[in-house]
Amino acid sequence: MARFTFFGGKGGVGKTTVSAAYALRCADAGHETLVVSTDPAHSISDVFDQPFGDEPEPVTGHEHLAAMEIDPEAEVEAHLMDIRREMEAQVSQVVVNEIDKQIEMAHETPGAYEAALFDRVIRVMREEADAYDRVVFDTAPTGNTLRLLSLPEFLGDWVERLIEKRETSLDLYQKAAIGKEEPRKTAENDPIIHRLRERKEKFEFAGRTLREDADFYLVLNPDELSVAETRRAVERLGEHGLSVTGLVVNKVTPAPDEDEHGRGADYLRARVERERERIAEAEETIPVPVVARIASRTGEVTGPLLDEVAAELGIDVDD
Template sequence: MRKHVFFGGKGGVGKTTVSSAYALASARSDLRTLIVSTDPAHSTSDVFDQQFDDSPTAVDGVDGLDAMEIDPEAETERHLMETKRAMSDQVSAAMVNEIDRQIEMAHQTPGAYEAALMDRFIQVMREADEYDRIVFDTSPTGGTLRLLSLPEMLEGWIDRLAHKREQAIDLYERAAVGNTEPRRMMDGDPILDRLRTRKERFEFAGRKLRNDSAFVLVVNPDELSLRETRRAIDELDSYGLDVRGLAVNRLTPEPDSDEEGRGARFLRDRVATEREHLEELHNSFGPPVVAEIETRVSEVKGSLLDTVAAELDIDVDRPSASAD
């Protein structure tokens, strides 16, 4: 399996349980493992009965497993403030308020949230050399797909911005009397430098996502979840991203054969419907089914997490080295 493993799926399907179980299985296989939660609900703390923040923290009682929880709102705010500082340094004092207003408006538009999270993803991937495996408990499918599409989209956008900036500086040079100051601007233009740095970061992310990452989709055995999963597979495939498997979560246990009554009849009907969906997942979806996890009565934590980990047929082998 590759170093970075992303667990995605429709909201509420149980991504945190399955990703935490896989991270536990990786750590039990002597891989130094980090699980990263980007879900605003931050259920990772609930699964391990331990509070985490945005710095890697050792999971109590599990050797080789660290966890961190990224707060999407805090990341968006941090991204906003960094952008304000960077832009304010490049404009006159009279323009600072207008720049601040424009940036505030930009961060309320679709994509700002994903852009901030992508920056944090890149930082984690760049700084995680000490780990053999990084497991991402991602946000629901729609947001995740927008997040994963950003490198390809922004690479072209940044290229165009850099080209426009170069043209503007070139025109300024031609209009200036003498070329000392304009040439100094072209050689060390801070805005161009920032754009080129951003482009390199997103190119790095694109390479990591395509060449050093695998995706597992968590799905419940119901029609809505199957539809969402099929769309996710198609879209991930269109980006050249590697979907390794489908983890089917929350299967209904079948009642014993001697059980009768309304409850037992309901469960049998439910099981029959779920088996039809499970058969469809096995037969008409491209990625293989890598887990069939029954619903537990109790919350999945502690020793129950080990039982879920044992039900995952997902490769935990040490990843081979890959080029950046």
């Protein structure tokens, strides 16, 4: 049983609900559990009817359970302020003004958001996670999740190239400076290389942890679009060396009893039949087992309904 569990899937399929239900199962089994929302449209707070912030807080009414919500906007802000502080210490005021402009623009850079979010996820895995037996991540819809999880590989390579570039430029500087009375600038004492190496090490840690100590579940609904998207997600995660542990089919229509007749019952029967076909199709065409089927409820899944869903979520939570 991996310590980190990720739930992904397309928008609205029930990732947050299933993450909360799974975290609840872990906690009820006596494991100290933290559930982390990485979705900008937060709803772990809605599920538990309690506000959560950037630090883990105990979930009221549930033993062994804590929750936190990462705010990507705030992360990007903090990230860029960090860079600004660091650069200010090294350059003149004129350059600082220019940097401010660049930083303003960097807010809008595609990827800044994911990178900052990913940094925070890594910090959770490295720091906050120490106090817990299980950490459950409720992720943003599929596209973002895939990007997020493929980042260690991507960023690791990128940082590696930056290090090489910096080493080359230091080398050139060194050659040009021969004969002058200046302290030697080498890769060993260069603060930029030091920082880049730190980042590279961080991404390696993330890549290793995701490969070795994490389970990935995809949540889907029993309809054609959702099955197709899940199949693609499994393939793409596979391309990044991440294998999906199981599929959770959520919002499955309950069948009417045999002796129920009338339009409503006929409608439900036809619907149940269609959904069965979709689930069978998922089982035949996606090389990942369906580990749970959760029935559709008539209302929002919170409070006691969450306990019911947790009971239906047949994922083993023990080692």
